[in-house]
Amino acid sequence: MRKIILMASAIVSIITIVILLTYSKDDNKIIRIGYFPNVNHAQAILAIENNSFNEALKDEGYKVEYKVFNAGTEAIQSLISRRIDVAYVGPIPTIIGYVRSDGMIKIIAGSASGGSLFIIRDDLPIETPSDLANTRLAAPDYGNTQDISLRSYIIENGLKPKELGGNVEILYVRGSEALILLSKKDIDGAWVAEPWATILLKNTNSRIFLDERDLWPDRRFASALLVVRDDLIENKNVIKKILDVHINTTRWLNAHKDDAIPIIQRHIEDVAKQKLSEDIIKESLSRIEFTSDPILNSIEEFAERAYKLHIFNNIPDITEIYYQVFDTIKVNDGG
The missing domain is CATH 3.40.190.10 (Periplasmic binding protein-like II)
Structure with a gap:
């Protein structure tokens, strides 16, 4: 009888551990997105303020957390070290990260041109x-x-x-x-x-x-991109939903820039503790084209420039830096 009780107790303990591990695993289903609290990362700001990424990914069982950066090199290093999964970042840090991580980082969309x-x-x-x-x-x-x-x-x-x-x-x-x-x-x-x-x-x-x-x-070149770690691409539903939010936010922004200004203004003040007037934001936005087009010819040109400036020992091979999520590229950004 004592052995039966001990065995039953052990089984209960094992079940409890399995349940705890299961819940722990669910709790770890987090997508971490890095961005700059700045006007050229406006889609990230608007999606955060609208809770768009969380809403899109909740059916997949994911929560979304955000990490603020002030430099692209920091964001890319966090991607490589798996501290974040997605980032809004500039082309040069993206190229450097792609080369030095042996292709771990992939562009899935453009975000901004100009500015x-x-x-x-x-x-x-x-x-x-x-x-x-x-x-x-x-x-x-x-x-x-x-x-x-x-x-x-x-x-x-x-x-x-x-x-x-x-x-x-x-x-x-x-x-x-x-x-x-x-x-x-x-x-x-x-x-x-x-x-x-x-x-x-x-x-x-x-x-x-x-x-x-x-x-x-x-007059078009990539100044901000949406990039992910390559292992996230394996989850097709998640990556498609992330990109859908980005594309839809881009379209809304292009059609409602005046409405976006106070949202961007408030977010930058709350997160970066920087007070920008609506006039400054409006003039800044006038010099930026928000687009999901990665403008790949400019990425290639940036890679060659970086080589000429001795960032790389050889011209980097970036032929696979872009991952096309959808069968057709959704570049109709509205506006």
Whole structure:
């Protein structure tokens, strides 16, 4: 009898453990999405505020959590280390992450095109690229998308950054630091993304030297992408629902930009503790095309530029960086 009781007790314990493990497994069905609380990641902000990802994935048994980043390199590293599963991020960090993770990261959609300006001090006699000799310029981070664009532009116009033996100095500072440095005339210009481009224009004695869109065919290039870790692609229902939310949010945004402004404004203030006026957000949005098109020709061009700037030892093979979720590409973004 004692053995029977002990066996029954053991069976109950095993069942209890199995149940606990089952619930624990369910609790771990979490999709973690990384993004920047910034205007060029507007779809992420709107989807969060509307609870769209959670609503779309609840039937699959998933909850969604969000992770805020301030640099693309950090977001990509979190993808590779499995701390997040999905991210809104720029093309250069995406390419670097894809190459260095042996293809672990995949683009499933575009998110934004444009929204990047080369701002210079208005008191300087800079009218042509050659006038940039002996200047001191700023970019947000070494090896990020704006940095690659700035250094490529300098080299293509017959100049060189100081690290390559030239006379153009490039500092790596955040937008808030660029604002201070430009105001104090400690830098001569900055290649920055929105909303910092508009903030610099409105708060310093500066002007637009170049809108990056003017350097690209049809004025279109990928400035933000929706990327995932490759193992998530195996779950077809989840990946399709994530992409559907992104596409539908993109379409709504393009059709309702004025309605989106206060939502974006409130989210940025709540999450980033940054107060932006509606005018700044509206002007920033006017320079960004929100699109689910990944604009793959620009991804290839960015990869070649990164190679020329010694980010890679060889031209990276990115032929499989894009994963087409649907049988046909849904690029009708409305608006």
